Amino acid sequence: MHKTLIVKAFEKAKNELILKGELNPSTVKIAEEISDAIDKLIGFSLGERRYRDYHKLALELEKDQERDINITQVKIVSGLCNYLGYSTYSDFKKKIDNKDKNSNSSLIKRTISTYKYYLLILAIISLAFYGYHAVNQQKWMVWQKDRYVETDFNSNSLNQGLLKLYNADRIEHFKKIDPNCDTVFFKNDGTEMLWYGKNKSGELEFFTSVGLHPETGKTLKKITKYIIKKYICESY
Template sequence: MHAFAKAEQEIKNKGIIKPSLTEKATEISSYLDEKMDFNLGERSLRDYRSAAQKLEHDAGDIRIKQVDVITGLCHYLGYENYQDFVNRNDTLEVDGPIIIESTVVKSAVEKLPKKSILRNYRFYILIGVMCILLFWLYNYTTRQRWMVWKEDRYTEVDFDAKKYDIKQLKLYKEDRILSFRKIKVTCLTDFFHPDGSVLVWYGKNGDKQLEYFTDLGLHPETGKTLKPISGYMIDTHICVE
């Protein structure tokens, strides 16, 4: 078997004159584990070799069901895949029959290019995905409309994390821009519609001071829900003698 012949030569190059069968199988197993990311024990490799030797003078093949085993052995011998091995050899029987399973060769050849590309270029694929995500994020943050609270109203602004605190930036809402205001109130303020519905909402700012607004929603600084004005609040906090 070609792989064992190459393993023998590799081990001899390291100074071992007569490497054992187990040492050869271990050499191949180590390559498959390190380079191909799958584990095939030296015992299995020796079993394949024994089966190949028994068929040395027959026309048949031993059967290997795992595509990765076929690919790994071809790579170890310096071939891209099994098809490359076939194309570059005049005969398939040197030192014993080639270890394949005829029923999987076609599917193996079809699948190998994709698996090889994913192994060799998965880093670049990951970089590509990250670039796409960053591009999408950039477009989303720059195309999305934003607003910030300034004194007594929301104002539309461009997304600028350096100019504004990220907590200040809020997604643009037209009704907030047009109708939400902080106002000063007195006893003469219209607090209710003629039908009795509320015109004014209130809440405390960060300094625990009451502030009044023209619409329901959240306090623009504290984020707490504003409350509708009531007669009790008017009498105890606004119209105080």
């Protein structure tokens, strides 16, 4: 059932990108959309490459009813279910099983074009319903210089991709810093305390938590001793 889960997540993300103006979003863009959404929902980041790998394997096995893929990260399975509107993986599985049992030959024989049309209509209705409640009930945040700050809803900022759903963890722990030789890069057990990524100008920037670069939307990388010596402190 994991292959159905990831395929449906990609279908939803693709339709949302189309509604935002992306006429033919790439697989990378779709994977980044999912990665960003899951990170916002559960605070757990997984690189877009892993989502693409899962999706590719799912498509290869889609016609084989006896085989499934295995998404090893339990949090990602839960996050994908939440992204598709289900509380738990069990709810998702029950819903899919019921759909399979109630399907009939007339539904199976629908043409691909008709299926895409109704799917698009459903996506528009769902987005309209979600958008109404999101604007009126959801809190928002925006990136300012070196941190996220809470802000009011602004349609122009949302259309420009600047407005993000409020995330308390991002507000409290995600900051951009300028590290130096005195910076503590690792915990006592060796766990990284700094992540990095390039901005739109190609310059390296450093952040205090894992996540996506607030300017480019790309997944940040863990700090390494090589990066420290080359870009921060030659004597490290």
